[in-house]
Amino acid sequence: MELLFLGTGAADWPHPGPKVGDNRRNCSLLLNQQILLDCNAMTLDALNEFQVDCSRISHIVIGHSHSDHFDFDSICTLASQPRSTALTLHLEAGSAQKFPIPDGLSGNLQLQPFTTGEEFTVGAWQFQPDAANHPMADPQEQAVHFLLQDPDGKTLLYLLDGGWPPEKTCLRWQHTYLNVIIWELTVGIETAFHIFSHCNAQMLAILETAFRQRGMIDANTLQLCSHLARRFCPPQPELQRQLQPYPFRPAYDGMKISC
Structure with a gap:
């Protein structure tokens, strides 16, 4: 499992432009150079800065349609670039109907809605979308967290973003050992x-x-934090110091991990 953090910031971060420096872009995560979790208006600059081969990205999976996680124009731009196979966009069923594929991209971009609580396949990965505690303006849309399993059987729990997870959601996770957790830490300490x-x-x-x-986690579980608000989280060195008493550490833009 290879993770590349393209962005680790919450919605209050301004666009840093082509170079992120000590700032943070809105959250986006690249899995095995092929699957993009969330794609916002800052993601294209991140892909360029971190020298990602965009032609290898075959799937984009969106946890909810808030603008710091989802920008349809950026996804269409990515789909319009040369590629050997169509880019598949996975959206929660409640929001998918609002984003029809433009006629000019019908061969480059395809839409695959998913339903909260129902597992689906993304390439060789398994995705389980479960309800998040994160309100949406449209009552038909449900924000979700993702429990993922990679081709080697390793698991990743991606918890962006939301408050205390609903009991039903946690019960669906309780029998799964987690190799990696990416917590949401919007509010810092x-x-x-x-x-x-x-x-x-x-x-x-x-x-x-x-x-x-x-028994879901142990000392071998990698625990990282993302979705860090500019308002509440200090620069990376100070945030690392603040989190020393805890078993999780903050991710940063450009962070790459193989696990």
């Missing part, structure tokens, strides 16, 4: 009203303990 739809470190510590007691 702060306590703000945002915790009702996002998480802070204290919340993650409780969830982490519950997962550990259930």
Whole structure:
């Protein structure tokens, strides 16, 4: 499993342009150079800066349609670039109907809706989309977290973004050992009203303990944090210091991990 963090910031980060520097772009994660989790208006610059071969990207999977996770124009631009096979866009069924494929891209981009709670296949990966505690303006759309299994059987829990996960969602995870968790840490170590739809470190510590007691994670589980708000999270060195008491560490833009 190869992870490349193209962006680790929440919605309040401004677009840094072609070079991210010490800033953060909105969240996006590339799996095995082929599957893009979330694609926003900053993602194309990230792909260019980190020298990603975009022709290898075959699937884009979107957790919800908020603009810091999803930008249809950027996806269409990516699909219009030379490629040997069509790019498949996986959207939650409640939002998929709002984004018809443009006529000029019918051979380059295809839409594959998924239903919350129903597993689906993305290439050689298995995806399980489960309800997140993250309100959407359209009541027909459900924001989701993803439980993934790679071709080698390793598991990744991708928790962007949302507050305390619903009980039904956690019960669906409880019998799965997790090799990797990417927590959402929008609020950092702060306590703000945002915790009702996002998480802070204290919340993650409780969830982490519950997962550990259930046998879902252990000392070998890689735990990283993303979706870091500019308002609540200091620059990377200070954030790393703040999180030293916890078993998870903050990711950064351009971070690449093989696990």
